[in-house]
Amino acid sequence: MTLRHLKIFVAVCDCGGVTRAARRLYLAQPAVSLAIHELEQYYGVPLFERLSRRLYITPEGERLLSLARQITALFGEAERTVHGDGLGRVHIGSSVTIGTCLMPGYVRAFEERYPGTRVQVTIENSGTLEERLLQNGIDFALIEGVVHTPQIEAEPFLDDELTLVCPPGHPFALRGRATLQELGNxxxxxxxxxxxxxxxxxxxxxxxxxxxxxxxxxxxxxxIVNAVRTGLGVSVLPAALLRQDFARGTLVRVPIEGLDLRRKFQLLRHRSKTLSGAAQAFIALVRELGAAPMDDFR
Known part of the structure; x- marks a missing residue:
């Protein structure tokens, strides 16, 4: 079993079949099929079920896929590091609020410290980023949500709060509060x-x-902010995103009596993933800076 076998296996899983994997890897289809067969012989278990000329990954294949992604990613990181590309590169997932308020400052500070390192950022919602972590599509993620799978560990790194927002002339804004009973109206x-x-x-x-x-x-x-401004309705959004709107008076934040909307920003990583030097350095910077680089939302 070689690194080539694992790269072919990952490609077949990602492409959903041998033919498309062969095209991606610029290999002949029989060579890809042979590599999968050799892997199955080596481990003594089927990695795919073959039904109606389609491949369906087995539980054993799923377990190998998780490890194969990590191994191939580490090999790539070793290549980049040995060739002198700074600390290599880091691929970070970020949810929308963090990507808007914090990530630009984090990336700017990181590139000043490690100018030879490539930083790639993917901004998605928290659920999508959790899936990307499970598939080894990103190194780690900064999110506002909660973790749903035991393979991912979470580390709180910053406090945050949601708030009800409405236009200045709304009854909630005039009164300065809202009750739970009024929300349904x-x-x-x-x-x-x-x-x-x-x-x-x-x-x-x-x-x-x-x-x-x-x-x-x-x-x-x-x-959503623009729709609230025009009077189409009300919303609950992160207070950190709307500081300029509150300062200008275009939106009003209103407490909801009896409802706690405080939360933690969290740093997520796969429990089995070995982080590169670049990823570890970026995480250390996040812990150090916290909310320091927060920018206004425009």
Missing amino acids: ERWLLRERGSGTRELFDSALLTKGLRLEPMWESINTRS
Whole structure:
């Protein structure tokens, strides 16, 4: 069994079949099929079920895939490091709020310290980033949500809070507060399911026996902000994103009586993944800086 076998195996899993994997790797299809056969012979277990000319990965294959991704990623990191490419590279996942408020400052500070290191950032909702961690698609992630799988460990690194927001003339803004009983009478403009913001809000409401159906769902926080400004409804969003809006008076933050919307920003990593020097250095910087590089949301 060689590194080549593992690279071919990962490609077959990613491409969903031998033919497409062969195209990606610029190999003949029989060579890819032979490599998979040799792997199965080496380990003495089937890695795929072959049904109706399609491949379905087996539980044994799933276990090998997780390790194969890590091994091939580490080999690539070794190549880049030995060839003098600084600390190599780091691929970070970030949820929207952190990507907007914190990540630009983190990346700027990191590149000043390690100018030879390549930083790649992927911004997605928290649920998608958790899936990417499980697939070894990113080194680690900074999110606002909670962890759903035991293979991922979470480290809180910063406090945050959600807040109800509405336009200045709204009754909530004029009175300076909202009650739980009044929430069901509003038109809600919310982030999509799977985002950390939406998950916390929905969970907090469920503890009070409430559930709200939004009239507007979006992956784009700024589109929600603009809709709230024009009076289409109200929302619950991270307070850190809206400091300029509050200062200008275009939006008003309103406490909801009896509802705790505090949360922690979390650093996520796969328990089995060995982090590169670049990833470890970036994590150390995040712990050091905390909220220091937070930028205004525009």
